[in-house]
Amino acid sequence: MHITFGRFSRISIAATALLGATVGLHAQNLPITPGQQATASQVASTGVPLGDLAPNAPDSYSIKRGDTLWSISGLFLKSPWRWPELWGMNLQDIRNPHRIYPGQQLYLDKSNGRATLRTRQAAGNGPPTNTVRVSPRTRSESLADASIPTLAPHLLEPFLAEAMIVDEATFARAPRIVATQEGRVLLSRGDRAYARGEYVDGNASSKPLSIAKGEPQDFRVFRNATPLKDPTTQQILGYEAQYVGRAELVRGESLVQTKDKDGKAQTDIVPATIDIVAAKEEMREGDRLIAEPARELLSYAPRAPATPIAGQIVSIYGSAVAFAAENQVVVINRGARNGLERGHVMAIITDGARQRDKTDSARPDMKLPNERNGLLMVFRTFEQLSYALILQASDSVKVGDHFVNPN
Numbered sequence: 001m002h003i004t005f006g007r008f009s010r011i012s013i014a015a016t017a018l019l020g021a022t023v024g025l026h027a028q029n030l031p032i033t034p035g036q037q038a039t040a041s042q043v044a045s046t047g048v049p050l051g052d053l054a055p056n057a058p059d060s061y062s063i064k065r066g067d068t069l070w071s072i073s074g075l076f077l078k079s080p081w082r083w084p085e086l087w088g089m090n091l092q093d094i095r096n097p098h099r100i101y102p103g104q105q106l107y108l109d110k111s112n113g114r115a116t117l118r119t120r121q122a123a124g125n126g127p128p129t130n131t132v133r134v135s136p137r138t139r140s141e142s143l144a145d146a147s148i149p150t151l152a153p154h155l156l157e158p159f160l161a162e163a164m165i166v167d168e169a170t171f172a173r174a175p176r177i178v179a180t181q182e183g184r185v186l187l188s189r190g191d192r193a194y195a196r197g198e199y200v201d202g203n204a205s206s207k208p209l210s211i212a213k214g215e216p217q218d219f220r221v222f223r224n225a226t227p228l229k230d231p232t233t234q235q236i237l238g239y240e241a242q243y244v245g246r247a248e249l250v251r252g253e254s255l256v257q258t259k260d261k262d263g264k265a266q267t268d269i270v271p272a273t274i275d276i277v278a279a280k281e282e283m284r285e286g287d288r289l290i291a292e293p294a295r296e297l298l299s300y301a302p303r304a305p306a307t308p309i310a311g312q313i314v315s316i317y318g319s320a321v322a323f324a325a326e327n328q329v330v331v332i333n334r335g336a337r338n339g340l341e342r343g344h345v346m347a348i349i350t351d352g353a354r355q356r357d358k359t360d361s362a363r364p365d366m367k368l369p370n371e372r373n374g375l376l377m378v379f380r381t382f383e384q385l386s387y388a389l390i391l392q393a394s395d396s397v398k399v400g401d402h403f404v405n406p407n
Contacts, residue, residue, distance in 0.1 A: 047114030054078055057115075063104045070302055070391065076108065076117060080391075081302045081345035081375070081406055155389060156379055159329050162243040162280070163317060164220065164290065165382045171225040171239055173197075174288040175209055178271050186282040189245075194271040195289055196253045209272035209289075210252040216291035219274070221245045223287045228385060230333050231312045231400045237333055237384040240315070244287060245279040301343045302377055309334055309346070310404045313397065314385065323396035326374075332388050332403060336381045346388070346403040348373045350395065373397065375406060 057076045074080035109116045166174075179194040180187060187193055197208045211217065222241035229236055253272040260266050276283060316322075317329040324330055334340050352368030374393035378386045390397060 047112075047116045048077070050110060050113060050115055052078060052082075053108075053110075053115055057108060059108050061106045061108075063102050063106065065102045067102070072106075073302070076106075076115075079406070081304055081377075155327055159317065159387060160380065162220075163329070163380070163387060164222065164241050164243070165228070165238045165331070165385050165387075166225065166241055166290065167383075168225070168227075168236075168239055170290075171222075171241060171288060174222075174290050175219075175272075176289065177221075177274070177283065177285050177287050179285065186284055187276050187279070188282050189276055189279045191276045192250075193247070193274050193276065193283070195247075195274050196269065196271040208253045209249055211249060212252070215252075217249045218292040219247045219249065219289040220292055221247050221276075221283055221287050222290055223283075225288075228314050228331055231314060237314070237335075238382060240331065241288070241290070244281040244283050246277050246292070247274040247289060248277050249273075250275055300377070300379060302345050303343055304406050305339065305341075305344050305346075307339060308405055309338060309340060309344075310402065311338070313348075313399055313401045313403070315399060316397075317387070323398050324390055324393075325396060326390050326393050328390050328397075330376065330388055330390060330397065332376075332378070332386050333384070335384045335386050337383050340378050340381050340386050342379055342381065344378045345391070345406050346376050346378070347406040348376055348390070348393065348397055349402040349404055350397075351400075351402070370402070373401070376403060 054075060054077055061072075061075060063072065070080050073082065107118045109118060175195050175197045177187070177193050177195050181192050184191065195209060209215075221244050223244050224242045225239035226242070227236045228238050228240055249272060251273040254270045256268050256270055258266055258268050274289070311332055311334040314331045314333045316324045317331065332346075349370050350373040352370050354365060354367050356363050357366050373395050374397065375391045376388040377391055378388045380387040
């Protein structure tokens with residue numbers, strides 16, 4: 001399943017209500033790992049034990065707009081991250097799980113003590129019929145919007161467009177706003193400003209801003225890179241930069257030869273010219289520019305990691321509150337170096353409180369058991385850190401809470 005950010009042309013397609021007629025449109029290039037394929041193939045041949053079904057799993061369900069892969073998986077299975085099993089239950093009809101469309105009808109077959117999921121309704125108590133009666137129709141819509149996403153796009157889009165973790169050296173070398181027009185103190189959308197690369201004693205320590213072909217022209221503007229520390233070791237794992245807006249490069253920076261008032265030759269620095277094209281907060285001199293990352297087709301397939309991974313929550317995005325709840329974003333202290341990938345689902349563990357046993361005359365200290373508190377899904381990874389969305393939480397989540405594999 002995927003969430004796409006970008007521009008797509010609108011075209012007309014003829015489609016049936018079944019997935020099979022539309023699954024080939026641009027879906028074949030989306031990633032399906034060998035492990036996911038193997039799990040799905042095994043379930044396709046054996047089915048799923050009835051005990052693994054959700055208590056109120058429906059006999060049939062029609063996919064509608066607003067559904068997500070996560071919600072449909074949770075509708076039929078006790079564990080929503082086990083989506084390859086949901087796919088495997090209908091592997092014959094769903095050739096690629098990244099494309100499931102509104103209007104598709106799903107039927108749950110619980111014969112022979114195993115559960116399978118199909119897009120064809122069984123005839124009586126026998127096996128599913130291969131005859132499907134459909135009515136073709138024509139619709140005009142964006143292909144990016146046709147299939148259902150893994151998660152509701154509005155939960156992740158702001159963080160994909162804004163949040164960024166960088167190392168200290170990258171932030172220190174980033175170009176900075178050095179001047180404004182007419183001595184303005186604050187900048188907002190539509191204002192013009194001037195920027196240059198990082199210089200030390202007049203010598204450039206990074207590339208100057210340039211409008212040459214192949215050089216970045218669009219930048220995110222950041223301020224106050226906050227160190228993110230491991231809750232246990234206190235090691236700085238990265239820096240989270242505060243997003244304040246976007247800027248577009250109009251002219252590159254340069255050097256010009258002039259003469260001073262005494263007629264002596266001198267070299268003057270001409271900073272680059274930028275226009276502020278978006279502002280979340282007012283910008284000012286000293287704010288840093290980091291090149292806008294390339295847009296990419298993002299695929300989120302909720303699943304448990306193949307190997308054991310454990311860690312802790314480092315911070316709550318925005319730092320406006322001390323506790324996080326469902327649909328909030330957190331930073332965790334594991335990243336690509338540790339084997340985390342987009343789509344990995346982890347269980348949140350809350351440490352048991354320490355308290356005194358008042359029923360015992362000796363008043364001994366106790367530590368209550370750790371309790372599972374919910375689920376989070378990784379949606380963006382860096383070298384040692386990752387952003388994750390809290391999918392479920394029975395209680396508030398705080399910095400220092402642990403996470404482990406959900407199995």
